Amino acid sequence: MLYLASQFVWFLAAAFALGLVMGWIGQDGGKLRLGGAAAGWFAALWGLGAALTWLQFLNGTPAVWVETALLFSAVYVAGCVIGALLSGMRTTAEAEAPPAVAALPPVPGESEIPGQRPLGLLAAKETRPDDLKLIRGIGRQNEDRLQALGIWHFEQIAAWTPANVEWVGSYLAFPGRIEREDWVGQAKTLAEGGETEFAVRARAGLVESSRDEDEPAKA
Numbered sequence: 001m002l003y004l005a006s007q008f009v010w011f012l013a014a015a016f017a018l019g020l021v022m023g024w025i026g027q028d029g030g031k032l033r034l035g036g037a038a039a040g041w042f043a044a045l046w047g048l049g050a051a052l053t054w055l056q057f058l059n060g061t062p063a064v065w066v067e068t069a070l071l072f073s074a075v076y077v078a079g080c081v082i083g084a085l086l087s088g089m090r091t092t093a094e095a096e097a098p099p100a101v102a103a104l105p106p107v108p109g110e111s112e113i114p115g116q117r118p119l120g121l122l123a124a125k126e127t128r129p130d131d132l133k134l135i136r137g138i139g140r141q142n143e144d145r146l147q148a149l150g151i152w153h154f155e156q157i158a159a160w161t162p163a164n165v166e167w168v169g170s171y172l173a174f175p176g177r178i179e180r181e182d183w184v185g186q187a188k189t190l191a192e193g194g195e196t197e198f199a200v201r202a203r204a205g206l207v208e209s210s211r212d213e214d215e216p217a218k219a
Contacts, residue, residue, distance in 0.1 A: 020079040053070070115163045117168075118151065146168075154190040157183055165183075
């Protein structure tokens, strides 16, 4: 088989490259798909062909053709596996990459606001912002203003420091309210997948300030 490899080195390189491409584009969401009936049949046929040639049940030209097929298929599959692994590593890295932290423009009078402005995001993760109106004290207007600061998600509010709370409270012109209504605690509960009594009522449409403009009230 080494002799065959030396004779078909450029064709084998092409088969490997094709396998890389097919593995890359066929990789599914970070999961390497090597199991299933097709893989089992391929392994069984490859093993049968190898046994027929290596145990010399086949000789001459038939043996050469079978060994050539085995060599090319093995190189192609190796390319597929490596391509899928590389694609999976790329997909995983992209999924784990933190969203871009925004260097958002300063708001008017920002340097005069006490505390520290929290870091914002350029956009919501996966373009799906959380419904901040599920936090008691955040209505449509405050949600819009928070989003303008790059605050799109419960986990961002949950991570606010006391300095951040002081800054946002002063910016929204109600210092002390965030602490009284416990935005940070509510956000932590919602970010972890829990529910608050207010969030349950808001989801049911029972809180007018939490409904969108065109959403009717529910009985």
